[in-house]
Amino acid sequence: MTASAYRAVPGSYRTPSGWNxxxxxxxxxxxxxxxxxDLVVVGAGYTGLAAARRWSARRPNxxxxxxxxxxxxxxxxxxxxxxxxxVALAEDADPSAIARMRTANALVRGAMSExxxxxxxxxxxxxxxxxxxxxxxxxxVGLAALARYRRFLDGARLPYAVLDREALAxxxxxxxxxxxxxxxxxxxxxxxxxxxxxxATLPPNVSxxxxxxxxxxxxxxxxxxxxxxxxxxxxxxxxxxxxxxxLLVPSASRVVAMYTYAALTEPLDDRNLARLxxxxxxxxxxxxxxxxxxxxxxxGRLLVRSSHGYEREAPPQRIEAELxxxxxxxxxxxxLPPFASTWGGATGYTLGGGPLWGQxxxxxxxxxxxxxxxxxxxxLFGAALAELASGGEPADVLGLFGxxxxxxxxxxxxxxxxxxxxxxxxxxAAER
Numbered sequence: 378m379t380a381s382a383y384r385a386v387p388g389s390y391r392t393p394s395g396w397n398x399x400x401x402x403x404x405x406x407x408x409x410x411x412x413x414x415d416l417v418v419v420g421a422g423y424t425g426l427a428a429a430r431r432w433s434a435r436r437p438n439x440x441x442x443x444x445x446x447x448x449x450x451x452x453x454x455x456x457x458x459x460x461x462x463x464v465a466l467a468e469d470a471d472p473s474a475i476a477r478m479r480t481a482n483a484l485v486r487g488a489m490s491e492x493x494x495x496x497x498x499x500x501x502x503x504x505x506x507x508x509x510x511x512x513x514x515x516x517x518v519g520l521a522a523l524a525r526y527r528r529f530l531d532g533a534r535l536p537y538a539v540l541d542r543e544a545l546a547x548x549x550x551x552x553x554x555x556x557x558x559x560x561x562x563x564x565x566x567x568x569x570x571x572x573x574x575x576x577a578t579l580p581p582n583v584s585x586x587x588x589x590x591x592x593x594x595x596x597x598x599x600x601x602x603x604x605x606x607x608x609x610x611x612x613x614x615x616x617x618x619x620x621x622x623x624l625l626v627p628s629a630s631r632v633v634a635m636y637t638y639a640a641l642t643e644p645l646d647d648r649n650l651a652r653l654x655x656x657x658x659x660x661x662x663x664x665x666x667x668x669x670x671x672x673x674x675x676x677g678r679l680l681v682r683s684s685h686g687y688e689r690e691a692p693p694q695r696i697e698a699e700l701x702x703x704x705x706x707x708x709x710x711x712x713l714p715p716f717a718s719t720w721g722g723a724t725g726y727t728l729g730g731g732p733l734w735g736q737x738x739x740x741x742x743x744x745x746x747x748x749x750x751x752x753x754x755x756x757l758f759g760a761a762l763a764e765l766a767s768g769g770e771p772a773d774v775l776g777l778f779g780x781x782x783x784x785x786x787x788x789x790x791x792x793x794x795x796x797x798x799x800x801x802x803x804x805x806a807a808e809r
Contacts, residue, residue, distance in 0.1 A: 396641070427756040429443050432766070445586070462753055499575070503573070513664060593625075652710050
């Protein structure tokens with residue numbers, strides 16, 4: 378990267394996070410003047426907080442600032458579906474890759490253990506529980522994807538159970554799916570509460586500043602960031618703001634912002650809860666990417682997440698109707714309550730599934746593109762990046778998880794996405 382300055386356009390969401398709306402209102406600190414520090418982390422998500430924590434462990438006398446554009450819980454970390462997967466999500470059944478995947482899975486499990494320990498020490502209730510997860514399919518395309526995932530589980534020697542339509546219905550109350558798998562290797566959580574818990578346990582030399590959007594990054598001896606009209610100077614910067622990193626540095630353009638949409642119902646009454654099978658709370662991920670994510674929460678709400686948008690959030694009115702239809706088709710036996718909230722969130726995707734990870738320039742580092750597995754993998758990637766940037770010897774992230782591939786510039790990138798999306802929509806129509 379050259380010494381040029383890059384400007385970012387602050388992003389915003391059309392509606393509040395439904396998870397965050399269930400929590401007490403939060404008032405965080407903002408940047409209120411110019412400041413100099415040793416490390417700036419841009420983005421207070423799972424990656425950014427893990428990076429700040431690891432840097433602090435290695436350099437406890439450094440002053441570390443974590444800057445986030447929104448109030449904690451309103452950004453992407455508080456907008457996901459609350460799945461904390463203990464496997465690396467690399468559905469790679471190639472026998473030559475099994476050793477690599479076992480190593481990656483062990484690292485992911487270690488990151489999950491760290492998250493669980495931090496949540497316990499925070500004493501913040503984020504409904505964290507190891508409930509496992511279902512994956513389910515409707516038609517041939519979904520069943521083929523489910524079979525590939527099963528081969529991965531077999532190769533990695535991970536436990537699972539195969540469930541037919543009736544077995545799924547007995548557990549979670551829907552006969553929509555033809556077949557499913559249950560894997561115990563997943564925690565479920567209230568994600569907005571989870572990110573608050575992780576922030577509450579940051580070391581004393583880490584300061585979290587919210588509603589402080591970085592709009593400019595300049596190479597100026599060290600690095601100079603403009604945020605909220607103030608200047609922040611530091612010799613080291615870690616970009617952990619996922620797809621929005623490319624708004625500050627063009628070299629981060631290998632990460633695409635894909636918007637997905639979710640809705641959370643009001644709590645179901647006892648009569649409807651009794652129709653939902655034996656599991657008191659559960660999570661289901663679609664075998665095919667065009668399917669819907671589902672959850673029954675600890676307080677008896679149903680969550681549905683579906684649909685994708687390329688680099689732009691869709692109007693909430695259209696999305697709400699689509700999500701309502703998706704939920705109704707899966708649970709026709711229920712008298713569904715109204716949605717308490719509907720919202721969108723951006724996920725960073727890359728071609729090939731590997732992250733954009735490593736050094737961009739002297740003192741400038743990036744970790745972006747978790748491809749839908751951002752809570753635990755993001756925690757792992759952030760800690761490893763801080764280890765590398767501070768002179769340590771981290772795990773071989775790129776060797777184990779791959780690297781983000783080159784993408785063509787616009788408008789060719791968007792055209793390619795639209796063609797692929799239409800093709801996959803036709804092939805996976807039954808899964809929607």
